Amino acid sequence: MQDLKSDKVESPASLTGLPSYLMMRITHAYKQSLHEKLKPIGLNMISTRIVVSLKMFQEMTVSELCVHAIAEQPTMSRALDKLEGDGIVERRVSEEDHRARAVRLTEKGAGYVEKILPGMLGLNEKLMQDVPEADRVVFMRTLLKVLENADGRD
Amino acid sequence: MQDLKSDKVESPASLTGLPSYLMMRITHAYKQSLHEKLKPIGLNMISTRIVVSLKMFQEMTVSELCVHAIAEQPTMSRALDKLEGDGIVERRVSEEDHRARAVRLTEKGAGYVEKILPGMLGLNEKLMQDVPEADRVVFMRTLLKVLENADGRD
Numbered sequence: 001m002q003d004l005k006s007d008k009v010e011s012p013a014s015l016t017g018l019p020s021y022l023m024m025r026i027t028h029a030y031k032q033s034l035h036e037k038l039k040p041i042g043l044n045m046i047s048t049r050i051v052v053s054l055k056m057f058q059e060m061t062v063s064e065l066c067v068h069a070i071a072e073q074p075t076m077s078r079a080l081d082k083l084e085g086d087g088i089v090e091r092r093v094s095e096e097d098h099r100a101r102a103v104r105l106t107e108k109g110a111g112y113v114e115k116i117l118p119g120m121l122g123l124n125e126k127l128m129q130d131v132p133e134a135d136r137v138v139f140m141r142t143l144l145k146v147l148e149n150a151d152g153r154d
Numbered sequence: 155m156q157d158l159k160s161d162k163v164e165s166p167a168s169l170t171g172l173p174s175y176l177m178m179r180i181t182h183a184y185k186q187s188l189h190e191k192l193k194p195i196g197l198n199m200i201s202t203r204i205v206v207s208l209k210m211f212q213e214m215t216v217s218e219l220c221v222h223a224i225a226e227q228p229t230m231s232r233a234l235d236k237l238e239g240d241g242i243v244e245r246r247v248s249e250e251d252h253r254a255r256a257v258r259l260t261e262k263g264a265g266y267v268e269k270i271l272p273g274m275l276g277l278n279e280k281l282m283q284d285v286p287e288a289d290r291v292v293f294m295r296t297l298l299k300v301l302e303n304a305d306g307r308d
Contacts, residue, residue, distance in 0.1 A: 022294075025301050025304070029301075138293065
């Protein structure tokens with residue numbers, strides 16, 4: 001068996017030379033840690049992403065939620081039905097565009113954010129532990145650029 | 155509706171200030187693009203990760219594959235059964251540890267790697283497009299550190 005810590009294979013034939021590989025490993029581990037933290041709160045992963053996205057953007061259409069809370073439309077609609085039934089979100093006519101329907105957090109929903117956010121921010125701080133401030137700046141700026149590239153059409 | 159491109163909410167209350175959010179958006183878009191490229195090849199996502207991991211490490215135990223090809227043991231075992239049935243991988247006694255069983259690519263499996271790898275490397279290059287070389291160095295180094303942090307126990 002090879003020593004998996006060493007990097008004997010030349011890049012780009014090395015997995016650790018692939019940004020996609022590293023980011024998939026990181027997000028997989030992050031989701032597992034977050035799942036543990038969410039258990040006592042009783043929200044699943046997509047509900048958590050919806051609730052946090054709504055906290056940050058206040059009011060969103062379903063299409064916007066699909067992008068930011070990362071789900072396809074049918075999954076998103078089912079998740080929103082459940083959250084609406086539980087009194088965590090409400091759908092109503094948008095304040096800015098009266099033809100559009102917007103999703104907002106209820107007061108109860110805002111209470112969930114208060115429970116979720118500290119754990120989520122804590123996990124993110126753990127991810128960045130011991131990364132020097134100068135590297136953090138480059139890292140975050142590059143992630144934004146990479147997201148732009150990832151979203152761009154071929 | 156808020157302008158979603160602007161970043162009116164103060165960090166860390168901003169999604170784009172959360173490394174986990176950016177990486178999840180990126181990996182989601184990457185997986186969708188890769189899925190498109192894999193369609194004509196006829197391998198699903200986990201099979202692709204297994205095949206590419208084996209190409210890079212040559213010989214791996216099932217536990218090692220779970221880490222690097224990112225799946226839990228039952229899912230991994232089912233995927234390996236399928237790949238073995240299709241003549242893409244073979245399981246045999248490890249050359250380095252005669253008590254262990256190791257997974258390797260067959261010649262047919264190595265042929266699949268040749269079809270997959272160019273698309274995968276191309277997508278990774280697209281992710282990093284227009285990122286200056288100096289930033290790439292910091293980005294890759296930071297991803298490795300973040301993965302180490304993500305894998306660390308609380």
